[in-house]
Amino acid sequence: MEIRVLRYFLEIAREGNMSRAAERLHVTQPTLSKQMKDLETELGKKLFIRSNYSIKLTDEGMLLHKRAKDI
Numbered sequence: 001m002e003i004r005v006l007r008y009f010l011e012i013a014r015e016g017n018m019s020r021a022a023e024r025l026h027v028t029q030p031t032l033s034k035q036m037k038d039l040e041t042e043l044g045k046k047l048f049i050r051s052n053y054s055i056k057l058t059d060e061g062m063l064l065h066k067r068a069k070d071i
Contacts, residue, residue: 001042006068008035009047013065016054 008025012032015021022029040047047061057065 001039003071005035005039006071008032009039009064010068012036012048012055013057013061016056018055 008021008027011025012018012021015024018033018036019029022032025032036048043060043064045060045064046058047064049056049058
């Protein structure tokens with residue numbers, strides 16, 4: 001797990017939207033989405049509840065959010 005990926009995760013959690021987070025991070029939305037899927041695979045946990053217009057954190061996602069902010 002890279003610090004860059006944790007920054008991506010924190011920005012998505014803050015924005016609640018993958019496209020807006022990608023804009024703020026100056027990366028493409030598909031790149032950001034792939035990074036998050038890879039992170040979920042690496043951790044073996046689902047971090048987001050995805051809908052058409054927003055993203056919410058799961059319980060595991062909230063735990064990672066707290067730990068990532070500390071880092």
